[in-house]
Amino acid sequence: MPELPEVEVTRRRIAPLLVGRRIAAVETTRDSYFFVTKPDALRRALVGRRVVKLDRHGKYLIAALDDGQRFVLHLGMTGQLFGAGATSVRLLSAAARASLPPEAQVAFSPDAHTHLRLRFEDPGPEVLFRDVRKFGKVFLLGEGEESRRLGRLGEDALVARADALWPLLHHRRTAIKNVLLDQAVLAGVGNIYADEALFLAGIRPRRSASRVTRSELARLVDAVHAVLARSIETGGSSISDYVAPDGSDGGYQDERRVYAREGEPCRKCGATIRRIVIGQRSAHYCPACQR
DNA sequence: ACCGCACCCTGAGCGC
DNA sequence: TGCGCTCAGGGTGCGG
Numbered sequence: 001m002p003e004l005p006e007v008e009v010t011r012r013r014i015a016p017l018l019v020g021r022r023i024a025a026v027e028t029t030r031d032s033y034f035f036v037t038k039p040d041a042l043r044r045a046l047v048g049r050r051v052v053k054l055d056r057h058g059k060y061l062i063a064a065l066d067d068g069q070r071f072v073l074h075l076g077m078t079g080q081l082f083g084a085g086a087t088s089v090r091l092l093s094a095a096a097r098a099s100l101p102p103e104a105q106v107a108f109s110p111d112a113h114t115h116l117r118l119r120f121e122d123p124g125p126e127v128l129f130r131d132v133r134k135f136g137k138v139f140l141l142g143e144g145e146e147s148r149r150l151g152r153l154g155e156d157a158l159v160a161r162a163d164a165l166w167p168l169l170h171h172r173r174t175a176i177k178n179v180l181l182d183q184a185v186l187a188g189v190g191n192i193y194a195d196e197a198l199f200l201a202g203i204r205p206r207r208s209a210s211r212v213t214r215s216e217l218a219r220l221v222d223a224v225h226a227v228l229a230r231s232i233e234t235g236g237s238s239i240s241d242y243v244a245p246d247g248s249d250g251g252y253q254d255e256r257r258v259y260a261r262e263g264e265p266c267r268k269c270g271a272t273i274r275r276i277v278i279g280q281r282s283a284h285y286c287p288a289c290q291r
Numbered sequence: 292a293c294c295g296c297a298c299c300c301t302g303a304g305c306g307c
Numbered sequence: 308t309g310c311g312c313t314c315a316g317g318g319t320g321c322g323g
């Protein structure tokens with residue numbers, strides 16, 4: 001689900017519901033690998049703490065706490081981070097949706113997939129983390145503690161520069177698309193924006209990274225920046241699960257040029273968009289615009 | 292060092 | 308209606 005733009009939109013909109021507030025209570029579902037830090041340890045560490053800052057690196061959200069610890073969240077594929085009071089049918093199962101009138105705006109009530117609830121000392125809204133597939137993660141880092149997950153991330157995709165990336169990929173023989181998805185090279189790009197950026201840069205996803213020239217890489221990095229920035233501007237992509245912290249949908253799904261458009265005409269040249277499989281994931285491209 | 296693959300989990304949508 | 312299958316925007320760890 002969420003790639004860099006969705007995580008960044010989430011960061012911006014959830015920050016007012018986190019930063020400056022003191023945590024009064026933490027409720028969780030039972031332990032699972034969603035909890036890299038076990039629920040009881042999480043509770044002990046978070047209760048009484050105030051969030052002082054909310055940062056993002058790639059697809060990770062990093063909340064700095066007033067005691068120097070960091071509380072780290074990853075939304076995985078189906079993670080949803082939102083304030084109590086958000087209303088969106090995306091927060092409900094299809095079965096629950098079906099029993100509702102079409103335009104119903106029901107307030108969300110925590111279900112079995114709501115793994116984390118943060119209550120605060122002030123009377124403002126709770127913050128909830130829901131994740132159906134549990135590919136998301138939450139964990140705590142002590143002051144100065146290193147994290148393998150964060151430590152191996154490459155530069156954030158919004159600020160990465162082509163000349164810094166060149167030595168990391170020009171020798172790699174795997175598909176350029178795989179390299180774009182490699183978080184150790186470029187942190188934040190996922191399947192949608194990899195396909196979209198490759199389209200903008202005119203490069204086929206299956207081309208070996210070693211056959212991408214320096215100037216093509218420069219174009220590709222520009223395309224990554226443009227696609228991510230535009231998606232953030234429109235509120236991210238709401239394709240199946242993603243909702244912003246207030247429950248609103250993003251708008252970028254309407255601007256997709258290739259992702260999940262197999263069989264449809266290219267918006268630039270009219271050729272038929274193709275879908276192939278690279279590294280067990282789908283890749284979409286225009287056979288005429290991309291070489 | 293790099294690469295491909297299996298795996299983690301749940302639900303939706305499809306053909307039969 | 309229900310079954311079995313495929314697919315889904317994430318990442319990790321392993322063996323070759």
